[in-house]
Amino acid sequence: MTLRLYDTRTRTVGELQLQRPGHVGVYVCGPTVQAAPHVGHLRSAVAVDVLHRWLLATGHRVTFVRNVTDVDDKIIHDAGHNDEPYWALATRMTNAFTRAYDALHVLPPTVEPRVTGHLPQIVVLIEHLIDNGTAYESGGDVYLSVKAVPSYGEISHQDPTKLKQGEADDSLKRDPLDFALWKAAKPGEPQWASPWGPGRPGWHIECSAMAVEYLGTSFDIHAGGLDLVFPHHENENAQSTAAGHGFATTWVHHGLVTAEGGEKMSKSLGNSVLVTEALSTVPAPVLRYALGAAHYRSTIEWSDQAVADAAAAYDRIATFVRNATELTVGIEPVEQPGWEDFAAALDDDLGVPQALAVVHNAVRRGNTQLADRELPGLAGTLALVRRMLGVLCLDPISDWPSSGSSELTPVVDALVRLLVETRAQARERKDWTQADALRDRLTEAGIVLEDTAEGVRWRLT
RNA sequence: GGCCGGGUGGCCGAGUGGCUUAGGCAAGGGCCUGCAAAGCCCUGUACGCGGGUUCGAUUCCCGCCCCGGCCUCCA
Numbered sequence: 001m002t003l004r005l006y007d008t009r010t011r012t013v014g015e016l017q018l019q020r021p022g023h024v025g026v027y028v029c030g031p032t033v034q035a036a037p038h039v040g041h042l043r044s045a046v047a048v049d050v051l052h053r054w055l056l057a058t059g060h061r062v063t064f065v066r067n068v069t070d071v072d073d074k075i076i077h078d079a080g081h082n083d084e085p086y087w088a089l090a091t092r093m094t095n096a097f098t099r100a101y102d103a104l105h106v107l108p109p110t111v112e113p114r115v116t117g118h119l120p121q122i123v124v125l126i127e128h129l130i131d132n133g134t135a136y137e138s139g140g141d142v143y144l145s146v147k148a149v150p151s152y153g154e155i156s157h158q159d160p161t162k163l164k165q166g167e168a169d170d171s172l173k174r175d176p177l178d179f180a181l182w183k184a185a186k187p188g189e190p191q192w193a194s195p196w197g198p199g200r201p202g203w204h205i206e207c208s209a210m211a212v213e214y215l216g217t218s219f220d221i222h223a224g225g226l227d228l229v230f231p232h233h234e235n236e237n238a239q240s241t242a243a244g245h246g247f248a249t250t251w252v253h254h255g256l257v258t259a260e261g262g263e264k265m266s267k268s269l270g271n272s273v274l275v276t277e278a279l280s281t282v283p284a285p286v287l288r289y290a291l292g293a294a295h296y297r298s299t300i301e302w303s304d305q306a307v308a309d310a311a312a313a314y315d316r317i318a319t320f321v322r323n324a325t326e327l328t329v330g331i332e333p334v335e336q337p338g339w340e341d342f343a344a345a346l347d348d349d350l351g352v353p354q355a356l357a358v359v360h361n362a363v364r365r366g367n368t369q370l371a372d373r374e375l376p377g378l379a380g381t382l383a384l385v386r387r388m389l390g391v392l393c394l395d396p397i398s399d400w401p402s403s404g405s406s407e408l409t410p411v412v413d414a415l416v417r418l419l420v421e422t423r424a425q426a427r428e429r430k431d432w433t434q435a436d437a438l439r440d441r442l443t444e445a446g447i448v449l450e451d452t453a454e455g456v457r458w459r460l461t
Numbered sequence: 462g463g464c465c466g467g468g469u470g471g472c473c474g475a476g477u478g479g480c481u482u483a484g485g486c487a488a489g490g491g492c493c494u495g496c497a498a499a500g501c502c503c504u505g506u507a508c509g510c511g512g513g514u515u516c517g518a519u520u521c522c523c524g525c526c527c528c529g530g531c532c533u534c535c536a
Binding site (some may be wrong): 028032037040155203224228262268298312320325358360362371432451 | 462463464465466467472473474475476483484485486487493494495497498499500503524526529530531532533534535536
């Protein structure tokens with residue numbers, strides 16, 4: 001079984017075709033580092049992280065490129081507003097994004113190229129496009145001639161003749177559809193030398209240049225948000241095609257996060273939930289679950305209810321893993337079925353919802369084995385569940401080891417144990433009033449007790 | 462105006478021309494428990510509306526309504 005993915009260009013799910021067997025080149029459009037990341041940005045990161053991890057889990061070597069757009073109109077504008085150099089704002093926000101990715105344990109990319117570090121590659125690509133007649137210089141700007149690219153529209157399925165011509169009529173363009181590869185410098189703005197005079201790159205050209213730099217002229221997967229399909233990816237594809245590059249074989253786009261009410265979350269709409277805000281109330285693994293449990297192409301509506309649902313589901317899994325781990329130390333596991341179903345679900349266009357259904361079914365089986373003290377089978381189920389969770393980065397032990405009681409200091413642990421022992425003595429003499437009073441006090445303090453055949457287990461709520 | 466996605470049981474969320482109509486949460490019943498907690502079992506008979514195709518449609522086709530995305534920066 002091999003991975004099948006939905007390709008935006010063909011609008012079909014098909015087997016992933018690789019340039020080099022066993023090796024996958026992935027380019028993901030990363031953020032424009034203009035403002036602090038919101039949960040929509042993290043959804044993007046989590047969606048492609050699952051792709052990344054599944055490719056690794058199925059034995060591929062992955063070159064994973066996620067760029068940072070660190071110079072553009074908005075960054076320049078906002079930085080100017082704060083009387084701050086654009087590169088200072090870009091660096092601050094790049095760091096904020098990195099912290100957000102790290103908080104959810106998103107695997108780092110193989111390389112994280114920045115626009116400002118790739119001006120030579122960008123200039124060379126533009127020169128090539130001018131030389132072959134598909135781009136032209138005009139008043140210090142350089143534009144791609146969209147008419148020179150017959151396949152224009154193949155990614156977004158837009159008919160160029162029917163596009164609204166939104167951008168203000170730019171007399172420097174030969175055709176309203178043409179878009180800038182290079183923008184002539186304006187006073188006070190960052191600028192780099194070029195054959196066409198000082199200026200800076202247009203938005204789309206950076207990705208074409210950097211993808212080719214690290215992945216070659218033809219590579220396997222180009223990913224990004226649904227909102228990038230047009231014009232960004234259409235234009236990227238057009239430039240690269242014009243340059244004679246094969247560029248991406250498969251175009252993968254993930255869905256967006258909306259605010260409550262269904263409207264897309266974005267900075268410009270002012271309805272963003274920042275990652276730092278979310279993490280102040282939501283445990284990181286729960287956030288990861290909330291953003292990763294839906295299919296990557298579906299819309300996620302962000303709400304307290306969505307978070308609560310994710311917390312309940314994750315806690316159910318985490319509780320099982322914790323309980324099963326306690327009982328199976330040193331037990332030789334008997335392998336349990338389920339991995340094939342899980343793998344089949346992920347191979348089918350990263351069907352995480354179905355994969356999670358397999359996980360939950362395994363958890364239910366494991367809970368039965370746990371109740372029956374069928375320990376070798378339980379150990380096998382635990383191993384299976386943790387293996388599956390590992391792919392999704394949701395294993396409470398190896399991915400999120402700090403959650404649970406282990407983070408408590410030994411002092412607190414000892415105090416709780418003392419109370420638990422006192423209660424146990426009360427229970428032995430059947431002093432239920434005393435025993436329940438102690439349990440109630442602990443519950444009030446945020447500690448839940450569970451009486452099991454093996455003794456008392458406690459955890460934080 | 463053009464292109465696209467979606468409307469599934471109380472909520473979230475998969476999926477499918479009939480077959481066993483995922484999974485989670487919530488609800489009701491049962492089991493376990495001194496009582497709880499955790500857990501297990503059972504129950505609910507859903508697919509926006511109107512047509513059509515079909516032996517049979519939630520699933521295919523047509524029309525309509527509603528929600529959302531893109532067409533301008535955006536993950």
